[in-house]
Amino acid sequence: MDETSGHYECDVLIVGGGINGAAIARDAAGRGLRVVLCEKDDLAQHTSSASSKLIHGGLRYLEQRQFGLVRKALAERETLLSSAPHIMRPLRFVMPHDAGARPAWMIRAGLFLYDRLARREFLPGSQGVDLRTHPAGASLQPQYTRGFMYSDGWVDDARLVVLNALDARERGAVILTHARCNPPQRHPDGWNATLEGEGRHVHVTARCLVNAAGPWAARFLHGATNAAGGQALRLIKGSHIVVPRLFEHAHAYIFQHPDGRIVFALPYEGAFTLVGTTDVDFRGELDKVAISAEEKVYLCQLVNRYFTRQVTPADVLWSYAGVRPLVEDAAASAAAATRDFRLEPDLAGAPLLSVFGGKITTSRKLAEQAVDWIGQALGRAGHSHCAGWTEHACLPGGDLYGPRPDKRGVLEFGAWSARQAGRYAWLPAPLLERYARAYGTRIHLLLARRESLADMGPEVLPGLYAAEIDYLMQHEWARSSADILWRRSKLGLHIAPGSAVRLDEWIAAREEALVV
Incomplete structure (x- = not known):
């Protein structure tokens, strides 16, 4: 894949930068597949940042007799907690x-x-x-x-999406935000798609297409196949x-x-x-x-x-x-509608997989099953390096006590955080605590070669230094004040009205200076 030519050739094009799309990109890239993920807005800008922020089995689903969903979610609960x-x-x-x-x-x-x-x-x-x-x-x-x-x-929830995308990119995936996928063209052996946004026109040739467009999934499926999806x-x-x-x-x-x-x-x-x-x-x-x-x-x-x-x-x-x-199911009320996911495969031409439903807690398992199917569809199922792997790997920053999920990270997070406070004693305690919670071991990348608050650059907003803004723009696809204040963090709750405008102005000046 040539990141400068505006054309990508890949095994899998994933449309949708919510939790399901990002988790599938991470799993697929880790199995050696060439992956491109596109999102028309920011990562987690819609459904995936609007949850109740819970990793849970769903106690109320027992009353609805959704025992399979609850069991699946409960089995994932401690795996996820240990991974990040x-x-x-x-x-x-x-x-x-x-x-x-x-x-x-x-x-x-x-x-x-x-x-x-x-x-x-x-x-x-x-x-x-x-x-x-x-x-x-x-x-x-x-x-x-x-x-x-x-x-x-x-x-x-929003940081969970970003960490999945970050891990995917570090394993070779291309993550393109603010890139809307026009209705793709299907051929017997592949897909051709054009991604547009902010003056860019990117062409993608993919062997397989994954429709993880969330609320837009049925609409996107209709545009891709000219037929309504089999799953409402x-x-x-x-x-x-x-x-x-x-x-x-x-x-x-x-x-x-x-x-x-x-x-x-x-x-x-x-x-x-x-x-x-x-x-x-x-x-x-x-x-x-x-x-x-x-x-x-x-x-x-x-x-x-x-x-x-x-x-x-x-x-x-x-x-x-x-x-x-x-x-869609027979539930009369919205509250009773199932939160389980459904993967809908389509092999009437180049492989197409649509993702319907799901919840944050089961996103890793959903991705694992999706990539299992992709591997079979692309003829890679028998390869030893195509086995699922994410159950035994930490997300970026979660490797407090080693690369594999470890309950020590959960039970002894306070001890790990205290050690960072000793290492970065020049940071105010509330700021160190926020950095430790947001970035985990990636705090060392954020603070590399910095030994004082003066090294962090100007304090653009209270508690938000230039060094962190640069980190989020360089490593986490942040482009605007909303990305930083409401998705990469929740600093928007702690600052004065009008501060977002100042931040956007600072970002624009920073980008202009970098171009010059």
């Missing part, structure tokens, strides 16, 4: 028992099953809790006196709000709302609480997804039902919404 302990961590959930919702015996039975559907090496099991004495009860309405606790995990999608909008911190401890909450919804309240960025999600069937423009006034009111009412601190829509500091492309 800097951007993921265990999280203990508190479920207050609401006498008007599910009976206690049903919850106990569900948690018993949840604990045992997959092996746990380091996550503690479930237990009952007396909310009259436990710290998690202090912030709740007084009628909630008993509850349950169980374990799952938290993830920085149900587009579900999920919205979240961020409000000032509602509780002081590190646990999260899961609430059984009387309308049947399960909603989470999560500690977020130190000073905030993240609340969500809604589930609403979506029909509209996919590039303009936003929370509705009704959804804000709904989530605020839910907060007020459970917490002593009351909120109104005026207290919402930030909100986000994303559309999840779920596999």
